[in-house]
Amino acid sequence: MMKKISILIILFSSLNIYSQTALEIIHKADAKLRGESSYTEMTITIVRPKWKKTMTMKSWSEGTDYSVSLVTSPAKEKGSVFLKRKNEVWNYLPSLERTIKLPPSMMTQSFMGTDLTNDDLVKQSSMVVDYSHKIIEEEIVEGLNCWKLELLPNEEATVVWGKLIVWIDKSDYMQLKVEFYDEDEELVNLMNGYNFKMFGNKKLPSKIEFIPLEDEGNKTVIEYNSWEFDKEIPSNYFTTQYVSRLK
């Protein structure tokens, strides 16, 4: 009897350790991407079967709550700013010289015609807090040993996905691949990371592509041209008063 109980205890505690590890892995991968603060310069390419658009952006972020993005090209959209503070989002339009507060429902919309939603861009912490995590197996992706994790949304979480499968490499905690499933467990989106580079002392994929599977030939590619971590960002960068001064 005692033996059975202790086996059960060992079993439970090891299960516990196993799930702790899954959370830790996600947490490490997420913390690596974010740092205390970060500054990025990126090129976003929207690809359609007969059409293509390229934009460049600069983004500053602090923790999980504050981020601000400035569009630097093309000319027509240059100077547009998206500011996020916790759950509030504003959009500055330079031609009108006006900042408009966006309704929360705007967060599930496509970001400037890309295959990413506004949420995808600003709510990166979601994977840690909004899901429960489990390691399901180990696989090789892009020649690297990876954990394959299953993420299921918590009941109270306001997320659009029914399930995520995430591949994270064991040596550098890079997110190499994510499968996005809808509420009916159907695979709808795919994310791949590749072209690994050193940004400061962090190794990260410099190119990430998002592929919506229901539309053939559609994808969005994000290329990080610069990525700096733990850089001091003045707190007024994350205010509606500063949006017209960003450069």
Added chain:
Amino acid sequence: MRIYFLCFLLFSFSFSFFSQENKKNKWKEKVELSGFVKYMNTASVVDLDSLITDNLIHNRIRFKAYLSDKITTVIEMRNRIFYGEVTRLNPYLGKQLEKDNGQVDLSFVSLDRSPLVIHSILDRAYMRYSDDNWELTVGRQRINWGVNLAFNPNDLFNAYSLVDFDYQERPGVDAVRFQYYGDDMSSFEGAVQIGNSFDSSVIAGLWKFNKWKYDFQFLAANYFKDIAIGTAWAGNIKNAGFKTEISYFQPKTKFFESDGALSLSSTLDYSFKKGTYINASILYNSSGKNKPINSSNLFQTFIGDISAKSLMPSKWTYFGQVSGVFNPALNGSFAVFYMQGINLALFMPSIVYNINDDWELMLTAQSAFGELNTKFQSMGSAIFLRTMFSF
């Protein structure tokens, strides 16, 4: 007054050139040049058997120079070439365009030979000093205090009409503006639009802050012949956006005896999955009309005469807009204004096609139906086809 202002501008121009001389190697970091060129063809229909067309080449050049870490100069020029039947029918167009409403005359008609008119105006020309938590801006500038999309009773300096879709930038005002930024998104702003007298000036203060996930603002002003007070908020009701702007104007003469004017606008907006966006707004203008105006000069009432005090000619105006994205290259919208009492509806469908990163094609129509001499009828339509190149 005008002369001082002009001297100041000239000083700022020359100053900008001198400082560039010294730092030629950093030219690109110090100076930004951008803008657009648009060609628009307009076909106006009054009756089905009379269609008149017009052409407009519209160019904007934006020049921005960072003279130092703290000093910026901005000059923006709007150049337009009008030619066609509508231009021919208005022999006074050149004279009308020549007039500059600001303190300095920065408007020039370089050719006025029917049916061709060429007009240029500097609608931005200012210098800005920016410190960490305050800014001072002097010169011709846009001061935009509105929070709503369609109607902005708080936009004291430069009221905006969605009907005037080809001039989002709006004319600037000749003003001195001081902005102080406090903690947590609070700010205080004071602005003076200089006129020749107290009654032709706007002197206004604005206090903004963010609380309970709402943006709030309060304002008080000497607004031409009135004293104005106002407030606005922008927040959410569940997942929908909820914004309201209110301004009240009381005449200074016979302050206690005369009736004031209330301008109030409230908006709900919501975004559906797949990119459909809806906006429903209401505007109350206490000094507006409540019966048909029997005017044939419609667009003047929508665009020409608007101010924060009277954004639409009717007492009650309703606005609805649905916009959607068909794909990243193609998007469309449909907007309706309905003026109760005046009994007039304006429909504005629009399609925009992004040819590539720099070129855009837009097809828009404006069609009005209303009560004219006790009959509800079509009051004219216009179709606009516009090509735009941004640089």
